[in-house]
Amino acid sequence: MLRRRSFLSLAALTGLAACSTPSSEGSPAASPSAMPEQSTGVTTRELEFNRGGDRALPTKVWLPAGNGPFPLIYFSHGLTSQPDDYAELLSFWASAGFVVAGPKYPHTWYQAAEYDADDVVNQPADAQFVITELLTTLSGSIDPQRIAAAGHSAGAITTVGLFSGSRDERLKAGLLIAGRQMPQPAPFSGDPAPLLFVQGKLDETVTYEQAYGAYNEVTWPKGFLEIPQGTHLPHRDQPQMVAETTTDFWRWVFNNDEAAKGRMPIDASSTNAGQLTSTF
Template sequence: MGARRLAAVLVTALLTGCAPATAATGGTPPARRAPEGTYAVGVRTFTLDPRSARPLPVTVWYPAAGGAVAAGQFPVVVYSHGLDSLPELHAGLTRRWAAAGFVVAAPAYPHTRRGAAHFTRADVRHQPADGWRVIRHLVRLAERPDDPLAGHLDVTRFAAAGHSAGGFTTAGMFAAGHSTRLRAGVVIAGGGLAGSFAGPAAPLLFVHGTADPVVPMAVGRAAYDRTSGPAAFLSLLGQGHGEYLTPGRPGFAQVLATTTDFLRWTLYDDPAAARRLPADAHSPTLTTYTSRPTP
């Protein structure tokens, strides 16, 4: 099947078979046109549940204009960092998503972030629940008239994304019974957790270096093979665990273009963005790209 035909099939699968009904309305959110051009980017931070056993600092990047949140409602991406990392270390990607018309909320996980008092990689299994705490908080925040983001968050349209342990966290958010507010996922240099990819099918994009020494690409491919909805896999040829996430490095342009149009497609229902995906990902010496519709 040609790239254009396959993209068209994927668009149809999303808009008819995978577009979720929202809890608020009981129906499918209306299609919206993705913003054109770019926004200035604002940043804010807050700590979710500061007095709990799992306080969660969150960094939020948002489209801005004139020193405030830009006019309009924007879909939300929950971005998860990897082991011994922090949200700000991923700003090269997250700020650009915000500039393209998305609110990006990135938690700093209590036991895997850089500087954690009690660091343990085993805590990754608890992080999908933290990601859902962020989503629930943003849904509540959108209803607070005194909050600057109130009225600007489209809480019917969330995606989850993350790198390395954050990619596993992202996969774990797609467990049985997950809310249909979560419409798409981007798993970067990660794989699946136990129970991942159950419940309502959602489009998923996997990004992986073919020479990743930390999470072998076979782990990402196995997760891709387990998905039940539309899925795509962007391979970075000869690359490791995430150097392609650094602006200016080989592969960054392809990763940025592909992930941004994937989010435009899944969160704005933008079919033109879906049709661009094969070209976004294409570089004969840097990448390969495969995708498939729902079986």
């Protein structure tokens, strides 16, 4: 289990409660880049899950066109945010042939009745519950052997939990956007799973040093996508580059697509906006 004391220290030290806002996440991209267009055929569904008590977990799902089963990318939003704030990126992944699903966490999305940043400590268990429910509700659409987790900021910390203290062995890969470990971290554990970190060098909320420190703790195949002019919202600063690099990451880990793996460094550096270091 994740340690509540550790997370309280994290919130106090980094000001993580301000990691994102509805206005900043939902606003147009701050850079000249724009999300590349794809012929999607993506549809969405709203599902109502509840882990019990006050832990309602309404979940939005982006479904690709065609017949499944497809890989599943489970996505965790940042504090004061929600899945729709990441819709451009998540729908881009879905258009590439992946089911993408993300809940509104009960106490950390911006309209939470009782907002509590420290409740992130409970979100890995929420994530495990929602993944289990999705496998039942969308059994014909999801391949249970191809599941990954992704997240931004506090959602990335939630994702770290799924690969460490609350290890979910169903997960085959992970993506952490502006993510870090806790001051007293649990070690990464379980079967090796490729992890990709996406980090803005100018991020003042989750610093470059904090993110790289978490990256250094990973002994599995791993990658670090550095965006020198990126802030705490690298997926907004460089939407095209982040979308293309991360989508090729998913193609590689889910489909054993070696050509996609080979494109990742090219995707990252194509506009001179980023650089990928990896042990993939």
